[in-house]
Amino acid sequence: MNSLEEILEKEIKSVKTELPQLIGFFGNYGIELEREHLALGDYLSSFTEEHYEDLGIDKQQLIENLDGFLEQLAAISNGGSMKIASLTIIGGHDKTGSPENIELTLVPGSITSIVGPTGSGKSRLLADIEWMAQNDTPTGRTILVNGEKPDTNLRFSLEHKLVAQLSQNMNFVMDTCVSEFIRMHAESRMVKNIPQAVSEIVAQANMLAGEKFTEQTPVTALSGGQSRALMIADTAFLSSSPVVLIDEIENAGIDRKKALALLVKKEKIVLMATHDPILALMAEQRLVIKNGGIYKIIQTSLAEKSNLSALEALDNKILSLRTSLRRGDLIEQEIA
Numbered sequence: 425m426n427s428l429e430e431i432l433e434k435e436i437k438s439v440k441t442e443l444p445q446l447i448g449f450f451g452n453y454g455i456e457l458e459r460e461h462l463a464l465g466d467y468l469s470s471f472t473e474e475h476y477e478d479l480g481i482d483k484q485q486l487i488e489n490l491d492g493f494l495e496q497l498a499a500i501s502n503g504g505s506m507k508i509a510s511l512t513i514i515g516g517h518d519k520t521g522s523p524e525n526i527e528l529t530l531v532p533g534s535i536t537s538i539v540g541p542t543g544s545g546k547s548r549l550l551a552d553i554e555w556m557a558q559n560d561t562p563t564g565r566t567i568l569v570n571g572e573k574p575d576t577n578l579r580f581s582l583e584h585k586l587v588a589q590l591s592q593n594m595n596f597v598m599d600t601c602v603s604e605f606i607r608m609h610a611e612s613r614m615v616k617n618i619p620q621a622v623s624e625i626v627a628q629a630n631m632l633a634g635e636k637f638t639e640q641t642p643v644t645a646l647s648g649g650q651s652r653a654l655m656i657a658d659t660a661f662l663s664s665s666p667v668v669l670i671d672e673i674e675n676a677g678i679d680r681k682k683a684l685a686l687l688v689k690k691e692k693i694v695l696m697a698t699h700d701p702i703l704a705l706m707a708e709q710r711l712v713i714k715n716g717g718i719y720k721i722i723q724t725s726l727a728e729k730s731n732l733s734a735l736e737a738l739d740n741k742i743l744s745l746r747t748s749l750r751r752g753d754l755i756e757q758e759i760a
């Protein structure tokens with residue numbers, strides 16, 4: 425990443441191609457990066473004091489803000505290499521206040537499922553991890569990163585986001601198309617080849633969802649399953665967060681096994697709340713939640729793993745029935 429001095433000495437033309445984020449940065453102050461042959465520093469020095477008064481900022485402040493912005497960009501682009509060695513969940517208490525006597529350490533490359541009745545507290549556990557709870561949530565749990573309390577910077581800084589959360593509700597409020605949505609995200613993550621990222625993410629999302637959508641589809645026109653597929657592909661490709669939390673892939677009518685494979689491709693700590701036996705058994709361990717507390721930790725046994733293929737065969741049968749149903753066929757044949 426270039427230093428502030430180097431950026432100020434560069435021609436505006438190359439600044440715009442190398443750091444397109446700066447177009448938006450200056451745009452926020454009402455500064456258009458015109459006169460492309462000038463060095464950025466010379467361009468900013470060519471403004472009169474009155475001009476700066478009109479913009480509502482003086483030159484020194486603008487340069488300081490630019491420096492801060494460049495630091496943030498550098499932090500984001502280094503995010504790709506951000507790794508953690510472990511995540512520890514220290515128990516709090518269940519809904520009735522009984523202690524949750526547990527200390528569980530998760531390491532990268534592991535998948536842990538979270539099971540339990542509706543309303544038992546699965547999403548709450550994911551939320552505790554997302555917020556790096558420090559005995560300050562309704563469960564009293566504490567989360568440690570690399571065996572230590574994460575510092576406040578790590579907890580609240582967006583650039584160093586430790587956790588990517590895929591939640592049950594994906595409501596897009598922006599009125600923009602799919603490619604624009606991914607482009608904005610890819611740009612903020614300093615991705616170099618944005619068109620390639622866009623087409624890969626759309627292709628992967630379409631492999632997860634039923635009806636295909638295109639790069640031009642408005643995000644507000646996506647179905648629940650399609651938008652979830654888009655968010656899963658987006659997280660898998662663009663998120664550098666070392667921890668991925670998934671709240672129920674199965675409800676969205678997307679191919680959940682492919683989705684899981686996509687998300688765990690990289691060395692990440694994955695936790696997923698699920699009601700689905702296949703997903704639960706694909707994890708190496710599962711946390712059973714009861715009345716708001718972690719009640720049991722079960723290691724997936726060999727016998728359970730060997731049941732997976734029979735479960736998948738059952739599941740494929742249901743899937744093909746679902747496909748027939750969606751196509752408008754009758755389901756009259758005897759089901760063995």
Ligand SMILES: Nc1ncnc2c1ncn2[C@@H]1O[C@H](COP(=O)(O)OP(=O)(O)OP(=O)(O)O)[C@@H](O)[C@H]1O
Nearest residue numbers: 517518519541542543544545546547548562563716
């Ligand atoms: N240990 C706890 N102490 C107090 N409240 C809790 C505790 N655990 C969970 N809750 C609360 O219980 C409610 C239900 O929990 P949650 O939404 O996490 O359930 P869930 O298992 O994810 O349900 P579903 O399967 O329907 O998605 C929430 O309001 C949550 O904050």
